[in-house]
Amino acid sequence: MTDRPRALPVRAGIPPFDAARLDALMEAAGLDVVLATSKHNVQYLLGGYRFFMFDYMDATGLSRYLPMVVYRRGAAEATAYVGNSNERFEAELGAFWLSDLHLDTRGTLDATARGIDCVRALAGDTARIGIEVGFLPTDAYRALREALPDAPITDATVVLERLRAIKRPDELAALAYASDMVVEAMGATFAAMRPGDTKHDLVTRLRREQVARDLTFEFCLVTAGRSHNRAPSRQPIEVGDVVSLDSGGNFRGYLGDLCRMGIVGAPDAELVDALAAIEAIQMAARNAIRPGAPGGDVEAAARHACGPLDGAELEFVVHGMGLVTHEAPRLMDKAPVPYPAADREHPLEPGMVVSIETTWKHRRGFIKLEDTLAVTASGFEAYGDSGRGWNMPSGT
Numbered sequence: 001m002t003d004r005p006r007a008l009p010v011r012a013g014i015p016p017f018d019a020a021r022l023d024a025l026m027e028a029a030g031l032d033v034v035l036a037t038s039k040h041n042v043q044y045l046l047g048g049y050r051f052f053m054f055d056y057m058d059a060t061g062l063s064r065y066l067p068m069v070v071y072r073r074g075a076a077e078a079t080a081y082v083g084n085s086n087e088r089f090e091a092e093l094g095a096f097w098l099s100d101l102h103l104d105t106r107g108t109l110d111a112t113a114r115g116i117d118c119v120r121a122l123a124g125d126t127a128r129i130g131i132e133v134g135f136l137p138t139d140a141y142r143a144l145r146e147a148l149p150d151a152p153i154t155d156a157t158v159v160l161e162r163l164r165a166i167k168r169p170d171e172l173a174a175l176a177y178a179s180d181m182v183v184e185a186m187g188a189t190f191a192a193m194r195p196g197d198t199k200h201d202l203v204t205r206l207r208r209e210q211v212a213r214d215l216t217f218e219f220c221l222v223t224a225g226r227s228h229n230r231a232p233s234r235q236p237i238e239v240g241d242v243v244s245l246d247s248g249g250n251f252r253g254y255l256g257d258l259c260r261m262g263i264v265g266a267p268d269a270e271l272v273d274a275l276a277a278i279e280a281i282q283m284a285a286r287n288a289i290r291p292g293a294p295g296g297d298v299e300a301a302a303r304h305a306c307g308p309l310d311g312a313e314l315e316f317v318v319h320g321m322g323l324v325t326h327e328a329p330r331l332m333d334k335a336p337v338p339y340p341a342a343d344r345e346h347p348l349e350p351g352m353v354v355s356i357e358t359t360w361k362h363r364r365g366f367i368k369l370e371d372t373l374a375v376t377a378s379g380f381e382a383y384g385d386s387g388r389g390w391n392m393p394s395g396t
Helices: 019-029 039-045 085-092 108-123 138-147 157-164 169-192 199-212 269-286 296-305
Strands: 033-036 068-072 080-084 100-105 129-131 153-155 216-224 242-251 254-263 314-320 353-362 365-375 380-383
Touching: 019 157, 033 039, 033 108, 033 157, 039 068, 039 157, 068 108, 080 085, 080 108, 085 100, 100 108, 108 138, 129 138, 169 199, 169 242, 169 254, 169 365, 169 380, 199 216, 199 242, 216 365, 242 365, 254 353, 269 296, 269 314, 269 353, 269 365, 296 314, 296 353
Parallel strands: 033 129, 080 100, 129 153
Antiparallel strands: 033 068, 068 080, 216 242, 242 254, 254 365, 314 353, 353 365, 365 380
């Protein structure tokens, strides 16, 4: 089993992120203060910290947990954190690099009131504030707007995404571990499947296998037989059925998201050739991944490799990976998750991580491979790179 990576050590007073990079991004966006409220960006700015009590769900009473990191451009040492009252226990254990802690909130409005106090203390009543529009509740936004009517408020989602685009070594280690463990769990699930198992049975087994490897199970899209339906169900698996497992499991918030293929029995020549065709597209896309190459080259290479299968029902997607699936670099504007291809013309950089996935809705079933690759100084490194052929039950 792959060694479990160590967490990033907490160093009092030292930001665990590139503060100079954040300052430059904020200056370019015309921001004085960023108010981060998403779990992933709070975690990033706190160096991996994620409050255990609300890791699964945010609702509490009639409101919800709303953590906030308040960052003033050029003053990283003054960064403030607003959290739940029970996070005082974490503070006692030295979980925070920063010292300006406001751990006395229980819902959205008292958290926002503390956040407003922090903004005023750091930058005054007219500071240009960046928020995460998709991650700030309506009541919190209204309170912020009413308390600081002269402060321009704009969306800082892209600013914070850009900050996370280049992964630190500890982030790369977490992504590698998550990817390795997802694929290892899939291998164990394929090895144990038997005729008569249902799709629900497969997902239940996969969940157990991921949890046993210290992952948080997030989802599994599963197909069986000739059906292209990817929801878990009571559909039984029969001898000769094609099975796909496309699953996400995270380690400390970093997502391993890969797809592997299995079959109950042994693949015939048609299936061997079909998966080989998918593999050829994936390899063409991989070979376009190198530092300095325009991000759009990855999709272009895959499209070129699809040529021999013209007319087949194929789909290729490339997207960034990290704390969020489909984060920067954003290389396609026709991906299933809609966003502009802001990085298509920009060069890939070492430390970026991308997922490439090729799907064929074949007459024999749903055939897909999804791989995770980190850009390195000399090319790329593949994470979770085993099990890419036809996986069969043990004893087959």
